[in-house]
Amino acid sequence: MRIVIIGNGMASFKLCEKLRTKGSKYAITVFGEENQPAYDRVHLSEFFSGRKADDLFMAPKSWYHENDIQLHLGDPVKSIDRLSKKVHSFSGETVTYDNLILATGSAAFIPPVPGIEKQGVFLYRTIEDLEMIRSYSAKVKNAVVMGGGLLGLEAAKAMLDLGIKNTHVIEFANRLMPRQLDIEGAGLLKNKLSELGLHIHHSKNTVNISGEEKIHAVEFADGSFLETDMLVISAGIRPRDELAHQSGLAVGPRGGIIINDILQTSDPSIYAIGECALHNKMIYGLVAPAYEMAEVLSANLMVNFPEATAVKTFTGFDMSTKLKLIGVDVASFGDPFIENENTRTIAVTDKLKGNYKRINISADGKQLLGGILVGDTTQYNMMLQTCRNKMLLPADPMDILHKNTDQKKSDNAGITALPEDALICSCESVTKAGICQAVSEQNCNTVDAIKKCTKAGTGCGGCVPMIKDLMVHTMKEKGIYIRNVVCEHFQYSRQELFDLIKIQQTKTFNEVLDTFGKGDGCEVCKPLVSSLIASIWNEMILRKGNDSSQDSNDRFLANIQKGGTYSVVPRIPGGEITPDKLIVIGEVAKKYNLYTKITGAQRIDMFGAHVSDLPNIWTELISAGFESGHAYGKALRTVKSCVGSTWCRFGLHDSVSYAIRIEERYRGFRAPHKIKSAVSGCIRECAEAQSKDFGIIATEKGWNLYVCGNGGSKPQHAQLLATDLDSDTCIKYIDRFLMFYLKTADPLNRTATWLNKMEGGIEYLRNVVVNDSLGMAEEWEAAMQHFADSYACEWKAAIETPEIRKRFSHFINAPEEKDPSVQFEEMRGQKKVPDWNNPK
Amino acid sequence: MILQTEQTRAEIAEWFEACSVHDVVENGGVCVKYKKEQIALFYFTRRNEWYATQNECPHKRQMALSRGMIGSVGQEPKIACPFHKKTFSLATGQCLNGDECSIKTYPVKVINGIVFIGIAKNQD
Numbered sequence A: 001m002r003i004v005i006i007g008n009g010m011a012s013f014k015l016c017e018k019l020r021t022k023g024s025k026y027a028i029t030v031f032g033e034e035n036q037p038a039y040d041r042v043h044l045s046e047f048f049s050g051r052k053a054d055d056l057f058m059a060p061k062s063w064y065h066e067n068d069i070q071l072h073l074g075d076p077v078k079s080i081d082r083l084s085k086k087v088h089s090f091s092g093e094t095v096t097y098d099n100l101i102l103a104t105g106s107a108a109f110i111p112p113v114p115g116i117e118k119q120g121v122f123l124y125r126t127i128e129d130l131e132m133i134r135s136y137s138a139k140v141k142n143a144v145v146m147g148g149g150l151l152g153l154e155a156a157k158a159m160l161d162l163g164i165k166n167t168h169v170i171e172f173a174n175r176l177m178p179r180q181l182d183i184e185g186a187g188l189l190k191n192k193l194s195e196l197g198l199h200i201h202h203s204k205n206t207v208n209i210s211g212e213e214k215i216h217a218v219e220f221a222d223g224s225f226l227e228t229d230m231l232v233i234s235a236g237i238r239p240r241d242e243l244a245h246q247s248g249l250a251v252g253p254r255g256g257i258i259i260n261d262i263l264q265t266s267d268p269s270i271y272a273i274g275e276c277a278l279h280n281k282m283i284y285g286l287v288a289p290a291y292e293m294a295e296v297l298s299a300n301l302m303v304n305f306p307e308a309t310a311v312k313t314f315t316g317f318d319m320s321t322k323l324k325l326i327g328v329d330v331a332s333f334g335d336p337f338i339e340n341e342n343t344r345t346i347a348v349t350d351k352l353k354g355n356y357k358r359i360n361i362s363a364d365g366k367q368l369l370g371g372i373l374v375g376d377t378t379q380y381n382m383m384l385q386t387c388r389n390k391m392l393l394p395a396d397p398m399d400i401l402h403k404n405t406d407q408k409k410s411d412n413a414g415i416t417a418l419p420e421d422a423l424i425c426s427c428e429s430v431t432k433a434g435i436c437q438a439v440s441e442q443n444c445n446t447v448d449a450i451k452k453c454t455k456a457g458t459g460c461g462g463c464v465p466m467i468k469d470l471m472v473h474t475m476k477e478k479g480i481y482i483r484n485v486v487c488e489h490f491q492y493s494r495q496e497l498f499d500l501i502k503i504q505q506t507k508t509f510n511e512v513l514d515t516f517g518k519g520d521g522c523e524v525c526k527p528l529v530s531s532l533i534a535s536i537w538n539e540m541i542l543r544k545g546n547d548s549s550q551d552s553n554d555r556f557l558a559n560i561q562k563g564g565t566y567s568v569v570p571r572i573p574g575g576e577i578t579p580d581k582l583i584v585i586g587e588v589a590k591k592y593n594l595y596t597k598i599t600g601a602q603r604i605d606m607f608g609a610h611v612s613d614l615p616n617i618w619t620e621l622i623s624a625g626f627e628s629g630h631a632y633g634k635a636l637r638t639v640k641s642c643v644g645s646t647w648c649r650f651g652l653h654d655s656v657s658y659a660i661r662i663e664e665r666y667r668g669f670r671a672p673h674k675i676k677s678a679v680s681g682c683i684r685e686c687a688e689a690q691s692k693d694f695g696i697i698a699t700e701k702g703w704n705l706y707v708c709g710n711g712g713s714k715p716q717h718a719q720l721l722a723t724d725l726d727s728d729t730c731i732k733y734i735d736r737f738l739m740f741y742l743k744t745a746d747p748l749n750r751t752a753t754w755l756n757k758m759e760g761g762i763e764y765l766r767n768v769v770v771n772d773s774l775g776m777a778e779e780w781e782a783a784m785q786h787f788a789d790s791y792a793c794e795w796k797a798a799i800e801t802p803e804i805r806k807r808f809s810h811f812i813n814a815p816e817e818k819d820p821s822v823q824f825e826e827m828r829g830q831k832k833v834p835d836w837n838n839p840k
Numbered sequence B: 001m002i003l004q005t006e007q008t009r010a011e012i013a014e015w016f017e018a019c020s021v022h023d024v025v026e027n028g029g030v031c032v033k034y035k036k037e038q039i040a041l042f043y044f045t046r047r048n049e050w051y052a053t054q055n056e057c058p059h060k061r062q063m064a065l066s067r068g069m070i071g072s073v074g075q076e077p078k079i080a081c082p083f084h085k086k087t088f089s090l091a092t093g094q095c096l097n098g099d100e101c102s103i104k105t106y107p108v109k110v111i112n113g114i115v116f117i118g119i120a121k122n123q124d
C-alpha cells in the first residue's frame, strides 16, 4: 500500500511524522517543489535575524531516509492520473498511489496590478524569496510592503531588521490587521508601529507600479504615490489548487480544494490538508489547523485503509492568534467582532500606556466569546482558555481585564481551574493533562524537556508561557521544584541571591555564606557572590573580608598572564588619548620593561608586569590622569567609538563625546559577565556597535540603540531596541537595560545569551526597557545614577591603602624579591613569555 | 595553638619560621620563600586551619597556587589554581579534577602568632 504526498511543507511533514510515530507500515513517497526539505515557515523571518536555513528544517534530510520515506525534492508533480492512480513529476518520475494527499499549501496572492513583474518586486513565502530579498536589499534605501495583515507586518519588521529604515506598509482596508482587529485596536497598533519607525498608510488601493525595468513607485487610486526601491507583496494567500483543478477535483469558487470532515476531496482516494484545503468554506492560513488536519488524517489512515469509517473528524478550528512580532503585542481570540443583542462588549483604551483591550461576553455576563488585546497581552492565554473551555467569568467581568494586585495567585488559580482536557498547545494538540503528566511522570523539569517529550510549544510557540506556568505549578505541587542553584554551597539561583543580599544587607562573602549557604565556598560561588556584593554595595572590592573571595584577576586588579606576570590596561574612554598621555604610557612601559600592544578594543595593553611592580606602575599612571580600565573584571570594558562628526565627512553626531559620556557613566559597573559598547557616528558603523552588548548608531534624528550583541566564540548581532532617541533618553534606556540584565541574568551569561534565553525575546525586553512594563524604570535609573555618582577608581584606592598595597608582593617573607621563575625572551624588539613549561 | 595537616607524618627535619599570622590574608594564601623552594601558605580562617603546599601548579607548571581561591568540596578543603581552575585537596595534595598529578603538602604549626612550616627530613 502506498501513500503519495504532494508538497513537502509543514502539513506534509507533520503527516509523515505522525504516520511513522504511530507505527504505520505504508510505503510513503513525497514530492516537494522546493529544493529544501520541509522547514518551519512560521519562523521564516528569523532567517533575517541570523538563523540559517538548516536551523529551520523540521527534520534533517536524513530523517526521511531513516524513516523509509522516499523524498523527491525540487521535483513538483505536474499531473495526476486519477483513473490509473498515478502521479507524474516534472523530472519524469511516475509513482502509483493507493491514497494521494495534496499538501500543496498556498502562494502569495498577487493582485492584478500593471507593472507587478518589475525588478524589485518580491513575494514573502519561501526561503528562496527571502534569499532574493536579502541580496537585493543591500542596495536599497526604502521599501514598501503591500498588505497590513499578519504576514505583511511580519514582512515589514523583516525590512527593519534588514536595516531598511524607510519602510512603508500599505493596506487596502481602512485599518491594519482587518481580520483580527477593530478600528480602535488597529488605530493603537498603528501608533505603536509608527513609533518604531514604520510608515503606515491604509485605505490605499494600488493601481499601478511604475518604473522602467526596475520599480520606481507604487501608485494609488486616489492619485497619490510612494517612490520606492523595493516592493514586498503580502496581500493575502491563494491556495495552490492548480493540480486539483486540472485533474477535475472540486475546488471552491475563490480557490481551495474542497474537503469534507474526513479531509476527503471529491475523489475518495484523494485527500487534502493544510492551506490548500477548503473546509466548510474556510481556508485556514495558520499552522495549528494544518497540524490538526495531519492528526485527523493520520489517525484515520492508521485504522482502516482504504475503506474509511473514520475515527476522527475535522470540524473547524479556532483562529485565535497572538502576533509574535515587532515590539507590539497583539492578540485576538474567539469571535473578536461579534456584536448583537445577545452579547455585550467591554472595551478599555489606555492611550498613555498604549493598551487596548476588548472583550465580548454573553448578555448574562457569564461567558467570554472573544476579544482583542493590543499592547499588553499577558492575559491572552488565560482569556483564550476561558473562552475555549466555556469557563465561567468572574462576577464582575471587568476583573478579567485587569491584572489584579495578586497576579501570581490568580494566575495559579487560573491554571488550576482549567479542565484536564483544556487544549494548551493547539499546534500539536497537547492538553493540560498531557503537559502535567510529562512533568510528573516523565520528570520533565524544563520547558525544553517538555517540548522534547510532548512536542507542545514547538509549533507557533504561543503557548510556551502557559507551559512554563503549568510546569512550575505541577513541580511545586509534587514537591519537585528544582532550582537553578549556584553550587553545592548555595541552594539559590544567582537572581535569588541578588535579592537576598540586598534585603539582608550582607556585605562580605563570609556573611553571605553564613546567612544563606553552607560549607566553605569555592571557585564558583566566591566570584559570583563577590560580583553581587560589588554591584549592590558598590564598595572597593579589595576591602578586608572581600579580597580573598575575588576571582584571582580581580584580587590583583589585573589579568594574570602566562608565566605569572600581569597586564596593565588603563581606561582610554572612547579610544581618545592625548599625545602627552601616549608618552606617559611609553615611558612607564619602558621603565618597567613591559610589552605594549594596541588591543582589539581601542586601548593599549602593557603586558609582563611583576605583581610587586603593579602598585608602582599604577601610581605613575594615576598621577598622569589615567584610571583603571577594569580589563580584569566582569564589568564594563570599553565604549569604542569612531571619530564621528568632529572630523568625519559623513558623521551625523559627535560619537566620541557620546562614547566618553557613556564610558564614564558605566565604568566599573560589575555585571554577570563583561559588557562592551560602542558608538558609531553614522550607519557606516566604523565602531562596530552592532557587535556589542549595547551599541549606539547616530541617525539624522538622534541615536538608534542596539542591544545584546557580542563577538567572541559565538558571535551574534545586536538587535535594534529603539530608534531616534535623544542622548538623555538613550542613556535612560541603557540604565534600565543594564539593571535588568544585572538583576536577572544567569552567572557568566553575556547579554546575548541572556536574551536568547528570555521568554518573549527582544519584544519582551523592549517592553521592559522602553514601555516600562515592570514599572521599575525609575528605581533602576536612580540606582544607576547613584552608582555613577559614587564611582571611584579601584587602583587609586589600592595604592593609597597600605594594607591592600602590601598584598602586591610575590614572597611574603621577602617582599622586595621578584619571582625568580619569571623568564622572558626577546621578539621583534620587545619581550615575550617563553612557552608553557612542560608538565613534569 | 598547633594545627597540622594530617597525612604528613614523615619525620620533620626543620620547622622553618615563615611569617607572622597577620601577614597572611584571611581565607586566602601567600607565597613563602624557603631556600630555592616556593611554598604556598593558606590561612583557612573560616575553619581556623592552616595549610601549606607547593606553589607550583602541576598543570602548566605555573608558580601560582598561592594566588588561587580556597574553598571546600564536601568537607575536603581545596585550592583552585588561578590559571585554569584545576583544584587540589589542601589536606592530601590530591588533584580533584582527576587528571593532574598531586601536589606536595607541608605541615604547619602556629606558635605565639608565628607560622612555622615543617620541612621533611629526606628533603633537600
Ligand code: SRM
Pocket (backbone or CB within 6 Å): A559, A560, A561, A567, A568, A569, A597, A598, A599, A600, A601, A602, A603, A604, A605, A631, A637, A638, A674, A676, A691, A692, A709, A710, A711, A712, A713, A714, A750
Ligand atoms: C588584550 C585583548 C586582546 C588584544 O590584544 O587585543 C584581549 C585579551 C583577553 N581576552 Fe578578549 N581581549 C581583547 C579584546 C576582545 C574582543 C574585541 C573587542 O572587545 O572589541 C573580544 C570580542 C568581543 C566581545 O567580547 O564580544 C574578546 C573576546 C573575549 C572572550 C569571549 C567572550 C565571549 O562572550 O565569547 C573572552 C573569554 C571570556 O571573557 O570569558 C576573552 C578573554 C580574554 C582574556 C581576559 C583571557 C584571560 O582570561 O586571560 C585575555 C587576557 C587579557 C590580558 O591579559 O590583558 N576575550 N576579547 C583585548 C583587550 C581589549 C581591551 O582593551 O580591553
Ligand SMILES: Cc1cc2nc3c(=O)[nH]c(=O)nc-3n(C[C@H](O)[C@H](O)[C@H](O)COP(=O)(O)OP(=O)(O)OC[C@H]3O[C@@H](n4cnc5c(N)ncnc54)[C@H](O)[C@@H]3O)c2cc1C
Pocket (backbone or CB within 6 Å): A006, A007, A008, A009, A010, A011, A012, A031, A032, A033, A034, A041, A042, A043, A044, A045, A075, A076, A077, A078, A103, A104, A105, A106, A124, A125, A126, A151, A154, A240, A243, A273, A274, A275, A276, A284, A285, A286, A287, A288, A290, A324, A460
Ligand atoms: C512569513 C510567514 C509567517 C507565518 N507566520 C505564521 C504564524 O505566526 N502562525 C501561524 O500559525 N502560521 C503562520 N504562517 C502560516 C504557516 O506557515 C502555514 O499555515 C503553513 O506553512 C501551512 O502548511 P502547508 O503544509 O499547508 O503549506 P506549506 O508550508 O506552504 O507547504 C506547501 C508546499 O507544497 C509545495 N508544493 C506546491 N505545489 C506542489 C506540487 N505541485 N508538487 C510538489 N510540491 C508542491 C510548495 O512548494 C510548498 O513547499 C506564516 C507563513 C509565512 C509565509
Ligand code: SF4
Pocket (backbone or CB within 6 Å): none
Ligand atoms: S583570542 Fe584567546 S589567545 Fe587571543 S587574547 Fe583572546 S583569549 Fe587570549
Ligand code: FES
Pocket (backbone or CB within 6 Å): B057, B058, B059, B060, B061, B062, B081, B082, B083, B084, B085, B086
Ligand atoms: S596552570 Fe594551574 S590550572 Fe593550568
